[in-house]
Amino acid sequence: MFWRTVCGRAYPxxxxxxxxxxxxxxxILLPLLQVTAYVFIYRAIEAPPExxxxxxxxxxxxxxxxxxxxxMASQLYWEKETGNLELYIVAPTSRMAILLGMxxxxxxxxxxxxxxxxxxxxxxxxxPMTVTNVPVLLGVFLTTLVALYGLGMMLSSLFLLFGREAxxxxxxxxxxxxxxxxxxxxxxxxxxxxxxxxxxxxxxLGLDAMRQLLFPxxxxxxxxxxxxxxxxxxxxxxVVFLLLAHRxxxxxxxxxxxxxxxxxxxx
Amino acid sequence: xxxxxxxxTEDLRxxxxxxxxxxxxQKREVVALDGITFKVxxxxxxxxxxxxxxxxxxxxxxxxxxxxxxxxHAWVAGIDVAADPKGVRHxxxxxxxxETSGYGLLTxxxxxxxxxQFYGMETRAARARIRELLAVVGLSDxxxxxxxxxxxxxxxxxxxxxxxxxxxxxxxxxxxxxxLDVQTAxxxxxxxSNWLREHPDRTILLTTHAMHEADELCGRxxxxxxxxxxxxxxxxxxxRDLKHEAVVRLRIGGLEDVRPIVATVPSVxxxxxTAHDDCVEADVIxxxxxxxxxxxxxxEAAGGTLLSLEKRAPTLEDVFLDVVGHGFEESSGGGAx
Numbered sequence: 001m002f003w004r005t006v007c008g009r010a011y012p013x014x015x016x017x018x019x020x021x022x023x024x025x026x027x028i029l030l031p032l033l034q035v036t037a038y039v040f041i042y043r044a045i046e047a048p049p050e051x052x053x054x055x056x057x058x059x060x061x062x063x064x065x066x067x068x069x070x071x072m073a074s075q076l077y078w079e080k081e082t083g084n085l086e087l088y089i090v091a092p093t094s095r096m097a098i099l100l101g102m103x104x105x106x107x108x109x110x111x112x113x114x115x116x117x118x119x120x121x122x123x124x125x126x127x128p129m130t131v132t133n134v135p136v137l138l139g140v141f142l143t144t145l146v147a148l149y150g151l152g153m154m155l156s157s158l159f160l161l162f163g164r165e166a167x168x169x170x171x172x173x174x175x176x177x178x179x180x181x182x183x184x185x186x187x188x189x190x191x192x193x194x195x196x197x198x199x200x201x202x203x204x205l206g207l208d209a210m211r212q213l214l215f216p217x218x219x220x221x222x223x224x225x226x227x228x229x230x231x232x233x234x235x236x237x238x239v240v241f242l243l244l245a246h247r248x249x250x251x252x253x254x255x256x257x258x259x260x261x262x263x264x265x266x267x
Numbered sequence: 268x269x270x271x272x273x274x275x276t277e278d279l280r281x282x283x284x285x286x287x288x289x290x291x292x293q294k295r296e297v298v299a300l301d302g303i304t305f306k307v308x309x310x311x312x313x314x315x316x317x318x319x320x321x322x323x324x325x326x327x328x329x330x331x332x333x334x335x336x337x338x339x340h341a342w343v344a345g346i347d348v349a350a351d352p353k354g355v356r357h358x359x360x361x362x363x364x365x366e367t368s369g370y371g372l373l374t375x376x377x378x379x380x381x382x383x384q385f386y387g388m389e390t391r392a393a394r395a396r397i398r399e400l401l402a403v404v405g406l407s408d409x410x411x412x413x414x415x416x417x418x419x420x421x422x423x424x425x426x427x428x429x430x431x432x433x434x435x436x437x438x439x440x441x442x443x444x445x446x447l448d449v450q451t452a453x454x455x456x457x458x459x460s461n462w463l464r465e466h467p468d469r470t471i472l473l474t475t476h477a478m479h480e481a482d483e484l485c486g487r488x489x490x491x492x493x494x495x496x497x498x499x500x501x502x503x504x505x506x507r508d509l510k511h512e513a514v515v516r517l518r519i520g521g522l523e524d525v526r527p528i529v530a531t532v533p534s535v536x537x538x539x540x541t542a543h544d545d546c547v548e549a550d551v552i553x554x555x556x557x558x559x560x561x562x563x564x565x566x567e568a569a570g571g572t573l574l575s576l577e578k579r580a581p582t583l584e585d586v587f588l589d590v591v592g593h594g595f596e597e598s599s600g601g602g603a604x
Contacts (some may be wrong), residue, residue: 001387008384016372019413083368087429090331091385092356098385257335257352260283263328 005093009101013071013109027063027113032120035059038184039125049128050218051185054211056121058183060114061210064148065177065203067110069170072152075102076159077167085160086263095249099156103149129214137213140227143234144206150241151202157248160256177201186211186222195224202237205230272342273437273470274307274330279339281325281494299325301494302339307487310467312459314485315474316587322494323474327441330472331361343437360435364445366426371415375406375425378414379432386433393432400428404458420451427455431462440473444480452477456484478583488583490590497590502583509581509589512536513553518574519566520546528569534558537588546574552589 038055079085159166180198187195198204209230212219256262281300300322307313315323328334332352341348344358369378383393401407404424444452481488482502489499525547529538534554541548
């Protein structure tokens with residue numbers, strides 16, 4: 001039942017969302033515009049061409065962050081508003097399976113967008129990438145996604161209890177995270193203390209490690225930690241976030257049942 | 268706890284507490300359920316009848332493990348809903364009126380398949396069952412339609428199919444025909460009756476404020492108001508208890524409120540009125556026919572004109588009026604839903 005639930009819940013994201021073609025405009029062209037703005041800034045100050053790569057990669061990874069915030073963390077709020085949450089709770093399946101289905105569907109959906117941003121951005125701005133170690137790069141990328149979506153699953157359990165308050169929380173996280181995680185520049189530029197604090201968010205270390213593996217010579221002097229250390233921390237984060245998500249989900253579901261918040265709409 | 272009963276509650280109570288921030292403007296506590304006790308044997312279609320805010324939905328939410336009781340106990344399929352909600356969920360299904368569940372970009376068939384997966388149904392079996400049930404509710408031609416194109420009635424038919432798809436042992440129907448047109452509501456009622464006939468071991472708990480629906484479908488009904496069960500029996504028994512009294516509907520012109528007049532007439536057991544543009548419609552239960560003469564004289568003396576008078580056999584609505592002491596329209600409820 002667990003894997004059937006995962007597939008069932010992933011389905012609307014894998015199939016359903018592709019049916020609305022407006023995503024090509026909103027989720028590829030609009031992010032590319034933002035990337036373009038940074039590209040022109042770097043070009044104007046005659047930054048090395050690798051910086052264009054930092055921006056394109058950051059633009060692609062920002063798609064995952066937005067997906068985690070608005071389609072993972074906040075998703076149970078929408079599910080409550082539409083009446084799906086009641087049916088999820090009443091079903092005999094695991095809540096983690098539902099969240100995992102949402103996460104896998106979201107990853108698939110976002111990977112299409114992120115791949116399009118990377119491909120178009122790289123070709124358009126002639127980004128000089130040197131992939132030094134494909135397996136490690138893939139490992140870092142996938143571990144980052146697991147940790148990031150684990151964080152999303154943990155945050156989503158908060159929405160079982162809180163409604164609009166948690167919505168504001170997502171709003172609050174969106175822009176500051178793109179700044180402190182270094183979406184458009186190496187995070188080390190913010191200083192060791194802020195970079196270390198921002199490392200609590202998997203996307204910070206994921207981006208830094210991927211940049212090291214794609215632009216090794218330029219990142220030698222700009223890296224925060226070594227890619228190996230960052231991969232280790234990401235692996236730990238992934239485990240911790242998934243475990244916390246499991247605990248938080250059980251705790252907040254219990255609390256929400258007690259306080260009658262599972263089915264109250266328009267909170 | 269024996270599982271002889273599909274559902275059993277014991278002194279079930281639920282109090283909603285307003286959060287501190289909101290409490291400045293509103294009352295602090297709302298008693299949605301005030302100690303309800305009932306038993307539903309397996310195979311029964313049991314109705315919970317009451318006005319908005321009576322506590323019907325709160326009862327269903329507790330039984331369906333969406334809400335914990337403040338005190339008291341409830342068992343579904345012999346399992347304590349508060350102690351083992353996961354255990355309960357293997358035995359239940361739920362359909363609510365006005366449900367907007369599902370994903371608009373998926374088709375009817377895809378949405379139903381998705382929900383079947385949450386119950387671990389094998390895909391081929393699920394698809395076959397979906398086709399079968401869509402045909403029963405007359406929705407086969409919409410199987411490939413995205414659900415945002417469906418009308419309210421079609422959507423509710425789809426919800427019904429979802430609820431019955433997994434053939435649950437115990438099914439909760441919460442105002443399932445709410446807002447539907449007469450034809451669709453009739454189709455769904457027929458569907459429920461047939462399903463129960465074909466599956467005599469299954470149990471349904473239906474909440475409704477549609478008296479005729481409860482009358483038509485339910486083996487027994489509990490009349491609930493302000494969180495309390497006021498009567499619980501078969502509809503025919505409840506109506507039989509009223510037969511010695513006279514149930515009369517009067518349409519009176521020239522007056523806006525007949526309550527003060529009725530209050531002066533002795534032996535009027537129960538009274539409720541609905542104001543219309545041109546008249547007041549009053550349902551009265553009289554201790555005997557002789558009281559009617561006095562009532563009509565009082566109306567005339569107050570300047571009212573009798574437009575029509577209908578004496579009829581008691582309905583569940585009359586039972587409700589008799590038991591609760593006021594009509595549906597006049598019930599303020601306890602604030603729960």
